[in-house]
Amino acid sequence: MTTTDPAATIDTGGWGARHAHDPTAVRDDEGTYWLFSTDAYAAGHVRGGVQIRRSDDLVTWQFHGWALDGVPAAAAAWTGAEGLWAPEVVRVGDTWRMYYSASTFGSRTSAIGLATAPAPTGPWTDLGLVVTSRHEVDGPNAIDANVAVDTDGRHWLVYGSFFGGIHALELDPATGFAVDAPGPGEPTPGPGVLLARRHVSVEGAIEGAFALPRPGGGWALVVSYDSLFSTYHVRVAVADQVTGPYRDRLGHELTDLETDPAAVGTTVLASHRLDGGPVWLAPGHAAVLTEPDGPQGHGRQLLVHHVRHGDDPTQHEVQVRRLVWTSDGWPLISPQPWAGDLERDDESTWPSGVQELVGDWELVTYDRPSSTVVEPHARRLQDEDVAPLTALGHGRFSGLLDGSATECVVFPAWDAVRGRATLALTALAADGTVTCGTLLP
Structure with a gap:
């Protein structure tokens, strides 16, 4: 593995929610929340290996360390990455799987790898690369993994960033690797099924996809549009199948290249300010945490995303917001950040x-x-x-x-x-x- 050691002067223990980029959260059997995020630091690189934080309430976070010792050798050799990006962590049986991304900014010479552990705290063992891409080859960029399991029990890797759009690649549920991999544990070049893309006039700016089941059937796709540093925002679309086609509220398919690219997709969260509050800039790269069902049979769902500070856009942190569904199955997001124990959850009230x-x-x-x-x-x-x-x-x-x-x-x-x-x-x-x-x- 390749590793850049933390600078001795950096107090990672005091980071809390800060420096969490491209986050995803899970809950263990004891009710503790674990946040996994990109190896990002506002002032530069610290080290590689996927950042981990823990929380009891999704409000206050403690920095816990890194999942891996550095960038796994195969990922480093393929991409030259100094850190890992946009992890996705899912539980399959008694095993936790982490799909991590390796790349360099502006390049699609990238890879998504797989590591496993008996618990979110680890120890994490790298198993190799799942899907790869090359910058000079047209197609999706192999980063930003999300795993979805359809009603037939088929596992799908939803992935992609800018360039060739968002794709879904079928996985072997038993191994976590692609069903069409050339050999056991060997990566596939993809691409899979096209789910969403944007026109070159906006640099194909779509990434950070997350697919989740809709109440009553079907799927919603949550995606991030535009510039990571300023105009980033979250849009949604829905489909009957996890593989699409995904359409926004007006019926535009997310693969539509003919309609104005600013008009495709339904915006549910963007840069904003509440009266008397700070400017929250460029929210995005969202994952959805689904809690176990409550007494009313409604499992709480929360959007986990990063956001930048309006007074200093170099500073970023994780933010959590309630996700709710309309009566006809569209996901919408709370205007208020999640407040933990101060929230009331019983939908019957x-x-x-x-x-x-x-x-x-x-x-x-x-x-x-x-x-x-x-x-x-x-x-x-x-x-x-x-x-x-x-x-x-x-x-x-x-x-x-x-x-x-x-x-x-x-x-x-x-x-x-x-x-x-x-x-x-x-x-x-x-x-x-x-x-x-x-x-x-």
Whole structure:
């Protein structure tokens, strides 16, 4: 393995949520959360091997170290990488599998490798490369792994970044390697099934895909668009099968190269500011943590992503937000960061009548993301505004809002700016616009 040792002057123990990039989180049998992320540090390289953090509440994080001693030899030889990127960690039976990425910035001479461990804390054993790519060969960039298991029990590696788009490659559930690998433990060049891509006019800027099942059947694909450092944001689309085709709210396929690339995909999270709060810049590269089912049969789901500080975009950290589903199966994201023990989870207590929506709201609307930060605006919802909505239970509402067909979810949240319990709202209009809100005092 190749390793760059940590500088003695760097206190990694004090990092907490900072320097966590391209994160994914899992929960062990004891209820402890483990975060795995890219070997990133705002001031430069520290060392390679995949960063690990632990938490009891998904709010306060402790730096735990690295999964591996450095960049595994095969990955280093193929890519020249000094660190590992965008890990994906999944449990298969009693074994934890970690799919890590190795590459260098701006190149698609890349590889996704596989390591296994008996627990998230390790020890992790590298098993070799799963899929590779070369910069001079057209096709997907072999980074940004995500594993999805379909209803037939087939395992899929969803991967890709910029260049040739997002693909799905079938895996052997028993080994974790590609079903069409040339030999046991040998990598395949892919590419697999095309799921999403963007036009060269926007540099093909799509990456960090995560596929998750929709309630009632089908799949949603969560992807990140645009520039990592400034205009990064999260969009979604849905499909009947994990292999697509994925369509946004307006019916555009994510493989569509004819439509304006800014108009394809439904935006659910982008750079924004809440009144009195900081600017959260370029949120993205999201994974979804699905908790075990609760007493009401609704397993909590949380979007785990990185975000940059508006006053210093070189600084980045992990952030967690509640993910909710509309009554017709679209994933939407809370406007408030997750607050751990301060949150209320029992969906049976979520708003059940339209009257609970009446009041003063602070709203942010994600329409056509640009280089500007989405600013909040105030809106008072009155009886006549919410009357055309139908309450469907568990915080779900459907009907006309401002004359537009809208699916809406309202749920308890913690107002991070004002330090108080409140309600949050997230709504998807027929035109694909998403509006998120916080109920004000």
